[in-house]
Structures are given as C-alpha cells and as structure tokens.
Amino acid sequence: MMPVTSIVEQGKTMGTVYAEVTLTNMFSGKSVKVRTMVDTGAIHMVVPGAVATELGFDLEEVSMSYVTVADGRRVRCPQVAPVEIRFQDRTCPSSLVVLGEECLMGVVPLELMDLVVDPLQERVVPNPKHPDGPVFRL
Secondary structure: OOOOOOOOOOOOOOOEHHHEEEEEEEOOOEEEEEOOOOOOOOOOOEHHHHHHOOOOOOOHHHHHEEOOOOOOOOOEEEEEEEEEEEEEEEEEEEEEEEOOOOEEEEEHHHOOOOOEEEEEEEEEEOOHHHOOOOOOOO
16 A cells, blocks of 8 residues: 655655544444544555454454455455544545554545545645535546
8 A cells, every 4th residue: 555645846755644533433432533644545444453442343253354455465354334434524434444553544535525635735635626515426
C-alpha cells in the first residue's frame, strides 16, 4: 500500500497525509479517535488489533478475510463490522480490516464521505464542490 505522495514543480517530495477520524462500533456504541494514514492506493480502512479490541470486538469471534498487501502477498486477517467512520461532519458505515500496527484509510471511505486529499497541504478535506455534505456518484 502506497502512501499519498506528490512531487511539486520544484521537485520537492511531499510527505505522507494523515487524518483524525472517529471509529464507532455501531452495535456497542464504543468509540475511539485515531490518527490514520491516508492511502489512495488502498481500498478499505485498516486498523491494528488494539483498536478493534478497544472498539469492543473479540478478534477470536469475527469474520476472516483475505487481503492482498502492497508487496503482493495474500494475507488472512480478521474483519470487524459494523463500524461508523467519522471525519468532521461526514460519516460512512464500514467494515474494518484488522492488520498491522498503524491505521490506514483507503479510497472507499474517502469516496463514501466525499473527501479529497490535498497533497500540497498534506491534509484531507471535505470536497469543496459539495460543502453541504457528500454527493454520491452512481
């Protein structure tokens, strides 16, 4: 999985983009705020086991899924749901893949919340074309 990077005209490499989101277990209501790397090369939201456990999920009693990681390996890992992802005033329901030691947000939650990545400012923002809330493409 590749972090969001960009090259400005002068040739300066941009850094990795992070965002603050709140994850909520939609069954128990337990929430946790996390700092997540934003990766437009990834598809789903990924969290470490400690975050899934803090949300109240028992990793021994959840679905298992296969995912393909950046180096091409196929890995079997837990998947927890239902979870609400919140960024500012935007939310989306999701499942979370449990893997690794760092939170990572891919393009599905970005699209569902109509968020855009600003690589020059190294931040995520609500789509300025839709300030009143997400507009979905069908």
